[in-house]
Amino acid sequence: MAINWFKYSSPASFYVLAGKMIPLFSIAATILFAVGLYIGFFVAPTDFQQGEAYRIIFIHVPAAWMSMFLYVMMAVWAGIGLAFNTRLSSMMATAIAPTGAMFTFLALWTGAVWGKPMWGTWWVWDARLTSELILLFLYIGFMSLQAAIDDPRRADKAGAVIALVGVVNIPIIYFSVKWWNTLHQGASVSVTSSPKMAATMLTGMLIMSIACWMYAIAVILIRTRTIILERERNTAWVSELKGVSS
Amino acid sequence: MSLWVIQRDLLLAMRRRSDVLTTLFFFIIVVSLFPLGVGPEMNMLRTMAPGVVWVAALLASMLSLGRMFSSDYLDGTLEQMLISPQSLSMLVLGKAMAHWLVTGVPLVLMSPVLGLQYDLSTDALLILTASLLLGTPVLSLIGAIGAALTLGLRGGGVLVSLLVLPLYIPVLIFGAGAVEASTAGLGAGAHLSLLGAFLLASLVLSPWATAVSLRISME
Numbered sequence: 001m002a003i004n005w006f007k008y009s010s011p012a013s014f015y016v017l018a019g020k021m022i023p024l025f026s027i028a029a030t031i032l033f034a035v036g037l038y039i040g041f042f043v044a045p046t047d048f049q050q051g052e053a054y055r056i057i058f059i060h061v062p063a064a065w066m067s068m069f070l071y072v073m074m075a076v077w078a079g080i081g082l083a084f085n086t087r088l089s090s091m092m093a094t095a096i097a098p099t100g101a102m103f104t105f106l107a108l109w110t111g112a113v114w115g116k117p118m119w120g121t122w123w124v125w126d127a128r129l130t131s132e133l134i135l136l137f138l139y140i141g142f143m144s145l146q147a148a149i150d151d152p153r154r155a156d157k158a159g160a161v162i163a164l165v166g167v168v169n170i171p172i173i174y175f176s177v178k179w180w181n182t183l184h185q186g187a188s189v190s191v192t193s194s195p196k197m198a199a200t201m202l203t204g205m206l207i208m209s210i211a212c213w214m215y216a217i218a219v220i221l222i223r224t225r226t227i228i229l230e231r232e233r234n235t236a237w238v239s240e241l242k243g244v245s246s
Numbered sequence: 247m248s249l250w251v252i253q254r255d256l257l258l259a260m261r262r263r264s265d266v267l268t269t270l271f272f273f274i275i276v277v278s279l280f281p282l283g284v285g286p287e288m289n290m291l292r293t294m295a296p297g298v299v300w301v302a303a304l305l306a307s308m309l310s311l312g313r314m315f316s317s318d319y320l321d322g323t324l325e326q327m328l329i330s331p332q333s334l335s336m337l338v339l340g341k342a343m344a345h346w347l348v349t350g351v352p353l354v355l356m357s358p359v360l361g362l363q364y365d366l367s368t369d370a371l372l373i374l375t376a377s378l379l380l381g382t383p384v385l386s387l388i389g390a391i392g393a394a395l396t397l398g399l400r401g402g403g404v405l406v407s408l409l410v411l412p413l414y415i416p417v418l419i420f421g422a423g424a425v426e427a428s429t430a431g432l433g434a435g436a437h438l439s440l441l442g443a444f445l446l447a448s449l450v451l452s453p454w455a456t457a458v459s460l461r462i463s464m465e
Contacts, residue, residue, distance in 0.1 A: 130415075130419075134412050134415055137408075137411070137412035138412055140408065141408045141409045141412060144405060144408055145395060145396070145405060145408075145409060148396070148399050148400070148401060148402075148405050149399060154462060154463070154465070157462040158395045158459065158462050158463070161391070161395060161455060161458060161459050161462065162391075162395060162409055164455075165391060165413065165455060166412070166413070172416075
């Protein structure tokens with residue numbers, strides 16, 4: 001059975017599809033968060049070096065992963081919107097930015113809370129921390145540029161250019177602990193070698209990552225729906241929607 | 247084609263010399279403020295010098311970005327450039343180079359004198375000047391993207407700093423790092439090579455991105 005993907009590039013049909021998908025992703029996120037937190041707090045063993053404080057890893061690492069992943073997704077959607085002039089892709093990019101900024105802030109915040117007992121300081125100017133901070137600035141720059149432009153089409157395109165220029169930063173963050181010998185520890189998980197942590201810790205972290213992912217999708221879809229309504233408020237299909245009065 | 251734009255922009259800048267001097271004096275004042283703020287301890291000033299000079303150069307270059315396209319935008323010249331049969335990227339490259347010649351080069355020439363205020367050694371002064379010489383064109387090229395995107399927006403001046411300063415950070419790190427590495431006896435070669443790499447990459451990519459941004463802003 002062939003699915004007509006182009007059908008869902010129209011805001012009107014995507015609005016309905018997103019409405020159906022939001023409950024699924026929300027429920028998945030809730031269940032996974034519950035399981036992940038249970039494993040994180042009660043099942044995973046205490047670390048022999050870091051004691052109980054290491055448990056912040058269950059939110060720190062997923063948040064850091066999501067911050068980078070969402071930026072790439074934002075740049076990809078913005079790029080598609082710029083190249084093919086598809087309205088929905090640009091709306092997705094706009095919807096992703098606040099969630100990405102939130103995860104970046106969360107990664108920095110939990111990192112600071114973790115750094116205080118481990119390194120004895122809230123903040124060090126090491127390569128990974130600095131480049132994560134730049135990532136936060138890039139998100140803020142993207143959002144404020146879009147907010148400053150009144151015409152939504154121009155806002156989409158201008159945001160796309162700045163998002164694509166900023167994407168240079170992502171490999172720098174990812175490889176910073178390899179390129180520079182810094183205080184931040186190296187990657188604990190990699191595809192090519194066996195993980196350097198206990199299996200239950202790894203399971204907890206992966207479940208939390210998927211939970212964050214599901215949460216991000218649900219929130220982004222809700223925000224996309226809002227943006228669709230806002231931009232298409234003068235069209236016939238919106239005025240025919242139940243529960244929406246213009 | 248780029249040469250023609252450079253020549254024209256330089257002529258315009260010469261007719262309005264005060265704009266050029268304002269940027270230069272801003273740079274000098276910012277650099278001179280730091281010893282007054284943190285105290286005249288020479289050892290501390292010597293370690294601070296490269297960072298202070300570089301941050302001041304970043305700010306000075308950024309403050310003058312607004313002028314890069316705005317006057318041409320207001321009098322309609324930019325529109326003519328957009329519809330001309332010439333490659334817009336080359337025109338933009340010319341404008342960025344003119345911006346560098348007007349704001350970047352005076353900073354580079356002034357930096358050894360300011361370095362003396364901070365008691366830098368001759369070697370360090372040489373490296374500082376070399377790093378600024380390689381780094382300031384990158385600032386103009388990256389800044390052109392921000393200037394083009396914020397063209398004609400309200401509050402464009404503050405917005406351009408939000409867009410452009412995060413992208414300046416790598417240049418700042420390696421520019422100031424070059425001087426620190428050379429005073430630490432490690433040699434500045436690696437840092438200067440990276441700055442050169444930034445320059446080449448931005449020479450290729452930035453005019454193109456700026457041209458795209460200008461078309462978005464002008465449509």
